[in-house]
Amino acid sequence: MAADKSWKTAFAIYLQPRVVSMVFLGFSAGLPFLLVFSTLSAWLRDEGIERTVIGFFSWVGVIYSIKVFWAPVIDRLPIPLLTRLLGKRRSWMLLAQIGIALGLSGMASLDSHTQLRLCALLAVGVAFCSATQDVVIDAFRIETADARYQGAMAAAYVLGYRIALLMAGAGAFYIAEYSSWNSAYSVMAATMSVGIFTTLTLREPEHRRVESARKVESRLESALGVSGRASFGQRMAAGFTDAVLSPFVEFFSRNGRTGLIILLLVAVYKMSDITMGVMANPFYLDLGFSKKDIAEISKVFGFFMTIAGAALGGALVVRYGVMRPLLLGSVMVVATNLLFAVLALSEPSKLLLAAVISADNLSGGLATSVFIAYLSGLTSTAYTATQYALFSSLMTLPAQFLGGFAGLVVDHYGYYIFFIYASAVGLPAISLVLLLIGRERRAKMLAQRP
Template identity: 55%
Template structure:
């Protein structure tokens, strides 16, 4: 294994505290988060509401929900965002901002197209605009993630994540409740037209912020040269060899570079990424059915679990950014590894005492603050693992791995809750956090999160 993953000779972290939130790029992530969150419901829940409100049949609405799958498969074209320049824009704005700008223009144009098209007369055109908006949104996510990773030091990544999440959640409210209110007062065309105009927030931010200053290391260039040399010994020649070499360096090199950099420790890192959020995802899937089953009213769920819960999540994310800036990634990662399954035990207690509002408030405070903390510190950790030559690709892979195992396993939570009952269900799901705790301590020994160096930045 290379010695680079956990070099011990690193300088101490500057103790910035609250000042981390005054950094221009940290503030900028608030507006980029808004730009990233805005299209999500406009091709999802709000889109479905629009179609049903004007009388589109349910079968068509169901098929059109597939447009949201673009976010699940964005890793497939993430290598293109790392490797391909955008004509004219890349020369003017740089590698990351050019892709962000292109994606934002596509989203704004597609939303405007949706606003000007009547689904009852031209459903196929509305579907096309929605697909463009969804792919633009997924592309923007990849480009913004890559920008965020490269724009600031590791100890500021949690703060970057916190402001990003805040802007993202505000945009969800705007595209959900906001769009519905506008449609009620005017019409859906006006609602989508105004949402398209709100994309100017992201466009203006992209034009104002500076392109991250990164470089490709000699080790990365050497690795790509070895891959190209290996291909040159094959039967390909001429343009086929050049195309194969480009494709290998774009799609294969991000994987080989990661394993070459971390050696066998890479498997510990990937297992940790896959298990860190399992207990949290288990809990989230069954939360609302649990609240209803034990007797909470819809109003109590809306006011405490949803509205108050959102405030606690944002507070937790902001606190996480502050703590990582002050203490580093490792101690907060260990803390949240313990806290996440512990909050499941609080829900077991809530299931035992029944539908008491004070109990729900305690559970929501514990769970959502922990969730916010975990989001910010884990994004900071994932950001520390990337190579600037492949930031978009590697981060997209890590973020997919972060959610897929938990989402798959969550499919069985209904059966588990039925068999065990709510008290024992939450006690059992707390145990799913044990692997992440064990692996977190293994990382302290073999790949300490605060001693990792990002090639091309650190």
């Protein structure tokens, strides 16, 4: 995208209806998340459920990390009648949202002491529908707008998601305090109507046949000897090949060896941010800040600075394209982690804490919206749900694994060395972005040669 676009034009993208709609879809995606995690844990503990049992409930979160396994079904399988009425994406979106609302309503009607097993099953059901909704919304977002809108749509999604987290966190606590946890979950179930109404009013994106993807499927079917589809077994094998294997083969057919560099970047881009985040709250407490200080500074400043960073990232994508903002985001995340190292050596100060948290959330919001725009551009419209689900899983799983060693580093070397380490973890991402920018420029130069 040309860099001569004005900032007014860049930020005006947030007035586009397709961008505004992502606020409501982001809200619908964010609402169930805490309701099967920390809010549910608080409810169970408040009812006197043992901490050991509550810990087992955290395994519900695994569902969000394995959504790539059923994303091919969402890409391929129509829902009887509903798909004909609403289209490929909206039908799955509506089904997932109704499932979330029914699951939350079911949880609201339970006695946590006598029906704990049913509560766990419903929590798993809500998480499954929620992860399914995430897959469909990502696919819908990518297919409904071209690349220059993706950063802004990601920023709008982040805004809606953050508002939903407040609703499902602090909002549910307030309702439970003045009424009951059952009432809180009933209200949350009713609030899912925001997503349902939005889905019903949106326009289904256009689905065009991608000829290059069809050729990949034909070649793969021939190579595996199932192209004839004469028997039931061959038809099943061909369907599995087209839905599950072809998205990965198509990605490498389109990107060649550069595809390996891209996947490596996807795996490491969020490592610095996630690694640091694991130890953030323990660090604040160990510095001597009260829980009230942390809540007021990290939540208030964190919320608004994350939204501001995401909005800026979306505007930068409109103005400069994806790659330069992607590089800026990776550099900013590394730099703000170094600010935490400075904070570790300084006397505790609320002003300094607010400044560091503001910088961290601004950089994190910017990097997130730009990175989502980048990932969106990597997908083929023939396999949007499957490929993006793969990217989003790859984006978090290695980083979460590395984050598990964060406490070990702190215990052995202290917070100062830990934050230096967390910054260093982000250097490979900077190097890979620079490498991809260089390859992109060389490819353009070769294309312009007579």
